[in-house]
Amino acid sequence: MSEGDKPSGGEVNAQPEDEPKKPNLHAQRDRFFIRVRFSEFGKVRFISHRDVARLFERALRKLGLPVAYSEGFSPRPKLSFGLALSVGYESDAEYLDVELTEKVDLKGLAQRFTDAMPNGITVTEIIELDAGAASLQQAIVSCIWHIEVLGMSIAEMEAITASTMAATELPTERVRKGKTKVSDVRPSILGIEVVGPTENGVAIAAHLATEQLSMRPSELLVLLGIEPDQEGRITRTHQWMNLDGERCEPICLSEPSSKNETRDVFPGAFESTDSDTQADELHGVS
């Protein structure tokens, strides 16, 4: 190995972010970005966000994609995820942006990606992304959650949601960064709808804000007075971005546009059940 190949330590923490932009190595190279949409159902819902990131890193290596790496002593592949999915929650709408050093052919890539991931994680769509596109972290403003509440009737659930939605303010104690603070969380609840009965209870779809006063499904359930043991499956069905006042998904699944137009506030709230069972069957447990 020649001298020149050694990692050069000087580049670690080379530039504070607020310094004026200087031409650097990154700028001199061409960079390409892809955005990946994936779902997470079944047993894999018990792995952490960090675990998902590690699995994608390994999958990218298996596929041999030309991933861009960070500089320095410990080069890492340049991946950026949207909002973390809590351990135990499923999702139909997870996103990942990958920086590449050259263009790749996207045809068939989603399937190859899925094959390189564990059962239960399915890559549903991959698109090319403009280099200047807003990052997922910046752009996501709200999520829709499909929440099963066990041991409750539709009527009971409707009464609870109606009174919650009717409230003009909901002062709530919240712990953020180790500090307890009372805030009005009513603006974070953008909508709740009872979607229908399930085998063991009732399902609701909740549209919750993720910026400023963000709200988690578990916090909503506490607010609605639902006990922890009544919490059933929780699935993220959508993440919404706000681009110049327009609400859109980071990747809209390729569906007939007419269907998109007819979607109501909580489209596809029940779409998850099929793939859910499917994922478990793959593990031989049914």
Add this chain to the structure above:
Amino acid sequence: MTTVWPQLEPLLPRVQKPARYIGCEDGAKAKLPDPKLVSWCFTYPDTYEVGLPNQGLQILYEIINERPDARADRSYAPWTDLEELMRSHGVPLFSVEHHTPCNEFDVIAFNLSAELTYTNLLNCVDLAGVPVRTADRDDSHPLIMAGGHCTYNPEPLADYLDAVVLGDGEEVVGEITDVLVKHRSQPNASRADLLVALAQIESVYVPSLYEVTYDGPSVAAITPIGTEAQSAPSEIEKRTVADLADWPYPKQQLAPLTEVVHDRLNVEVFRGCTRGCRFCQAGMITRPVRERPAEQVRTMVAEGLERTGYDEVALTSLSTADFSDIADVVTDIIDDGDKADKGPVSVSLPSLRVDAFGVGIATQLQRAKRTGLTFAPEAGTWRMRQIINKLIREEDLYEAVDAAFANGWIRVKLYFLIGLPSETDEDTLGIAELAKNCVAIGKKYNNRASVTASVGGFVPKPFTPFQWFGQNTQEELQRKVDLLRDATKKMRGVNLKWHDPKATLAEGIASRGDRRIGPVIEQVWRNGGTFQEWSEHFNLDLWLDAMADHGLTVEDAVYRHRTEAEFLPWEHLSAGLHKDFLWQDWQDSLAEVGLEDCRWTPCYDCGACTGYGIEHVVASAKPPAGGSQGTGQDLASGGAVPVVLLTSSERQSATA
């Protein structure tokens, strides 16, 4: 098929790290439960993160699943939060593949790598719904077996284990399966018949077929019982796989979904060690050295990286930089990684030699990421290092540390033992001196240079020259820790870390105990003492109370020097090493006489090769560059040493 998944699933959102319990690893075998197949559940008695990477279990798991007449799953000790829920909801211990209850397997086989996991073994057996004592089990229960380094003294668990395997498991696991297959075809054969049949397999020890007589604090004899003299052998020999090339396992190392310790590809490059460090049980019991052919190492690395997507591979062994021709092997691996063009690959050697050669390799290897550098001089003075036969000169260490700091590392870790035979305070304080001098070297290159000295209390182990040595008392070890704390307090850049002397004492109770220690371990477990390897759960009082309740003392069990004439509790077992060789080495040690690496010098007749008619197997005629560490030996003559040389062409013709 039975699965506890429907009962388990609702419990998982309520526990920490539920990913521990879902299996789904890349490489996992999904051979479905089938009553026609002999079934093994390989179990590690600690958490999933600690147990999953265990290579021994992964090797046996693959070997069994390759057989048409058998299948294997894996299981791990559930953390205390899940255990509590499992007990309150009636969920038994399960395998992670199919969540099958463990008591539905023919065998639950444990890997025993650490004494402080013994209480977890009992807990796992109990959680599986199996009586913890062998005497209480019947035909409906699985066999409870164990293998691994701790089984070289299985006596503390003798009343709890149906059978124990000594040494390499690759061959024995198949021979046991053969016996189990045959047993199934004999519906009238009892569990007792099965145990006798197992005892006929070389290297399988069935403790219930032996009786122990005592002589005060020591054992008088351990002899086979039963009317038939043939019921069990009077001495059980360890098993040694003659050539690792025949066993390229694991072929599909498990890549877990969640982070585990050693989260990387691991390729075992050799087994055995001939350095002869006198404190090191692993080095003594795994002799002779058997290197994997370099070409096979290269293939296993390339295929493993390709399949798993890992960016790091560790070449594992007891002292990897001693692998013949290691420099060429790692160059090849790096070249292969470059050719595959799938991102930077780093190669790590978990045990680095204390010399500049080792650092040179490390610098070359760690491309993808730089972890810390660790050296193990083990003792603070040359006198002490002669006693333990870790023949590293001070200048070797300084040269290594200089090379490390010069190459950009800013933190270096040094491992030491305290409580070694004939240790004086000067020897103990030598640790602080070495660390201080290393920091001074580091400051030449970087003002932030620091050295962590990690200090562990020495626990004498069976089948080592130190097996006769009385362990330092808890108070003495604590005093030595305090000496070092005082000495390093004002040394800038020196961080001291130490292992709790209380835990060292508990480890000592189990390490050289006889069967009288069994009820102590059982009581510790019954009083809630699981996960004793974990500081947040370790409780010495549980151990001391249990000792007192059974009329035993730590003075007799741990602190007492054993005599030459004494029958040791593992004397009916054999690691191949002659007792007189070990005794002589113990005497040499006390006389401060070192012993050179026997791979490159004439045979000392320790017994490990000669007793089994096998020899060291090395992959290349080229000895490792840089000399055999600190022994002052000229390795230019390496090609002429009395070892078997394996070149790839010879191998092909041998197997053809």
